[in-house]
Amino acid sequence: MSVLEITGLRKSFLQDAGRTEVLGGVDLVVGEGEFVSLLGPSGSGKSTLLSLIGGLEGPDAGELRIAGELAGSRPGPAAYMPQQAALLPWRTVQGNIELALRIAGREKAEARRLAEEGLQRLGLERYARAYPHVLSGGMQQRISFLRALLSPQPLMLLDEPFGALDALTRQEMQQWLLSLWEQDRRSVLFVTHSIEEALMLSDRILVLSTPPATIVRELQVPFPRPRSEKLWSEPRFGELKAELYAALRSEH
Template identity: 80%
Template sequence: MNVLEIRNLRKSFGSGGRRVEVLGGVCLTVGEGEFVSLVGPSGSGKTTLLSLIGGLERPDSGEIMLAGKPASEGAGRAAYMPQQAALLPWRTVRGNIELALRIAGRDRAEAKRLADEGLRRLGLEAYARSYPHVLSGGMQQRVSFLRALLSPQPLMLLDEPFGALDALTRQRMQRWLLSLWEEERRSVLFVTHSIEEALLLSDRVLVLSASPAVVVRELQVPFARPRSAMLGSDPRFGELKESLYESLGSLEEGDMPL
């Protein structure tokens, strides 16, 4: 069963002679329990695509189906984690998580219980009463991910959540995300600029063209789960990484003036 189906999705911004087409007929699916990554040139519309799925923008044409129903029937049917943690600075760590759960329909007692259980699971229970500014960037992202993970929606949209982290913290967060996702197996659509990250995390990798974007390549990642931290040393990993780099390189070269 597909949790997400997108058919011929088009989106433009501006009007008249200034109108720019960002998405030119995107088609893709995310199956139940599947982790799918999107890679593509800068400005290819990856974040715009997530905004359309999450109901933050309206498409010009095309169809978005979430769990078999049109996405237009109600916003908020996908959990969204942006590039920055976006925690409310005036609420505690627990308060940020509880608020998301209350908005999702949980009662106060259940929201508190789930928030406390989740923070213990992440090893962050000591920070439950703290405010976000005392947390490191990696810790804030863990809280943001927990907030999305605890929501009841069948699909998680992750918009390059580790892009602002240093290399070591990013590697730790990738391993942490893998271990947590293995337990939950939620459907995920993950935007990243890192081919290595896409191969490490995903079941499939989709390559978007430059705008107006369409899906120009789909790669089934062949590595068994759970994934090892040593996966990067597998010769097949290197071959797939090089192949994807070549795909992206050809797209970017095609955009350059001669």
């Protein structure tokens, strides 16, 4: 069963030089419980695509369905984790999570219970009363991911969530995300600039062209789960990394 189905999606924006087409007819599918990554050159429309899926923008043409229902015209059909944690500084960690659940339609008492249980499950309960400014970047992203994970939507959109972290913290966060995803197996569409990250996390990798963007390459990742950092040293990992790098270079 497909959680996300996109057919012929097009989007353009009006700029000083006229109208610029960013997405030129994107077709993609994310299956139930599948982890799909999007790679593409800078400016290829990856974040625009997530905005359309999340209902923050409307498409010019094409069809977008989440769990079989038409989407793209209203916010809220997918849980969204942005590049920055985007936690409200005047709310505690638990307050941020509860607010997201309330917006998603949970009752106040249920939102509180789910937030408390989620923090305990991830071993983050000691941060429940903390405010975001006292947390490290990696810890803020953990809270942001938990907030998305607890949302009831069947699809999670992750927009370069580890891009601002240092290399060591980024690797730790990848392993942390994998361990949680293995338990939950939510459908994920993950935007990243890192080929290694895409190979480590994904079931499939899609490569976007330069604008007007289309999908120009699809790779089924062959490595079994669960995965660890040892994967980086395998010859096949290096071969696939080189193939994807060549595909991206050809789009510049």
